[in-house]
Amino acid sequence: MFRTRRFAAVSFDVGFTLIDSVEDAPEIVTALLAERNIVPDGALLAQAHHRAEQLFLEDYFRPLSDTWEADERILRLYHRYYVQLLDDLGVVASADDAQTIIDRYLAPTNWRVYPAVLNTLALLKQQGYHLGIASDWGSGLPRILHTLGLSRYLDWAVVSGVMGFAKPSPQFYQLVVQRAGVTSSDIVHVGDSYYADVRGAHGWHGSADDRLAPPNLATAGRAADPRPGGPAPTARCDGAYTRVAAQVNLHSLIVC
Incomplete structure (x- = not known):
């Protein structure tokens, strides 16, 4: 009862x-680079992912952070995250590259x-x-x-x-x-x-x-x-x- x-x-x-999420940043980035016949070093990828996570957390816990209050600011954070991650891998990243990763990560099929x-x-x-x-x-x-x-x-x-x-x-x-x-x-x-x-x-x-x-x-x-x-x-x-x-x-x- x-x-x-x-x-x-x-x-x-x-x-x-x-x-x-079905795939996280390392998997999605690895798949994108594979399309260009690039295979990232595993240790370097892990390090780059860690640094990107630090960027994310610093933004989130920033006093009076307003990032998550508007789509455009959320998207800006995502772009910074992935451009930095790719740059740390030695890959010259464009805004289009970052957007491709973002779209794949946020696709309903990735959840x-x-x-x-x-x-x-x-x-x-x-x-x-x-x-x-x-x-x-x-x-x-x-x-x-x-x-x-x-x-x-x-x-x-x-x-x-x-x-x-x-x-x-x-x-x-x-x-x-x-x-x-x-x-x-x-x-x-x-x-x-x-x-x-x-x-x-x-x-x-x-x-x-x-x-x-x-x-x-x-x-x-x-x-x-x-x-x-x-x-x-x-x-x-x-x-x-x-x-x-x-x-x-x-x-x-x-x-x-």
Whole structure:
């Protein structure tokens, strides 16, 4: 027998919470270079990827960073990321090269739903919860959600590049509550980033369903989604969906 529900709505982060990239920066760059008969050195590629990730994180944690609040600024960061990565490999990169990689990375076909997600959303929906997503992403996210079959479960979507506010700002999470049509005490948010999701939703029920991040990453905070080169190096844990269930008192409904 189920206990009385604690919440009326559940908000989910998207990248690396509900979905995962099929190919990340190293794989996509390697494929692009192979088309030019170039085979990058593995160690050099790893080093270049690491430096690109540092660029990304420095931008994300920059005080008052507004990158994820508009499509053009998100795209600018992606271009910087990939031009630097290719340059570190000794490849003269054009804006077109960077755009090709970006298009391949953000294509709906380059994303897949984590195994437990669809069943979890269906069961939560069946139990009457209002479900939505709250994501630092560009305006192309709805097409990905639709392609992956996620949009059928969603009652609302708050996408930073569309709305003009990004995590972890209070304005972003106020929009989430407004779109959900509930009070802040009636909604729980689930995400993979301590900085963006847990701290951002602090004051209402931000949930540290972080998969769980290693202590150093949990302390520093992980980056936004979608990362230009893929997820931060954390171990994935399908048990996160059991913890989601615990937040909404649906323990026995979630199968990991």
